[in-house]
Amino acid sequence: MHILIFGASGGVGRALVEQALDSGDEVTAALRSPENFDLQHPKLHIRHCDAFNAADVAALFTGNSQYDAIASALNTNQGVKPGDDLQRMLDNIVTQLQKHGIKRIVYCASAGVDNELEGERGQAAMEFLRYPLADHRAAIGIIQAAGLSATIVRPLGLTNDALSAHYLEAAQGVPAGSGRIARADVAHFMLKALHNDAYIGQSVALSGV
Helix, strand or coil: CEEEEECCCCHHHHHHHHHHHHCCCEEEEEECCHHHCCCCCCCEEEEECCCCCHHHHHHCCCCCCCCCEEEECCCCCCCCCCCCHHHHHHHHHHHHHHHHCCCEEEEECCCCCCCCCCHHHHHHHHHHCHHHHHHHHHHHHHHHHCCCEEEEEEECEEECCCCCCCEEEECCCCCCCCCEEEHHHHHHHHHHHHCCHHHCCCEEEEEEC
């Protein structure tokens, strides 16, 4: 499988690049600053792309670029402030997916994007994150409106722990796990979902055991 990965320099994105290469996939990493990406591999293609720039995104799909699936580990630069970073970037990406007939996408969002966090702590977390969650929802709306074969990933609190490949999944609500999960394990699930059509159309929450 040839996977085009956006957000490849972040914690989840880089782990996804590494794991996909280790599994034998071909990877194109779309990077705003490719000169800072120190990973090398025979099946890795590094391409400059500012996902805010429609022309940059379009350039990824020219020539002999043939992708089987897309993965987004993009983040917003707005923190918890109001913003539309994610929807702007996904609008550019989805436009090209439609133009080139690519259907499969796995999108990493956040727990709370489905208004699924319960209790006082959950409600407080969603209130604190209301703006980035709204941006994620708008980006997901763009994906859904395009009729793509999508999997939405909803990780709980992210850590920099090593890959364990042991975590809990929930298609509804959140799993009764630790409430935290390693970025490497989020990448592990994203790669698994890309290779398993059973996850198409699902929104899956992830937690460490």
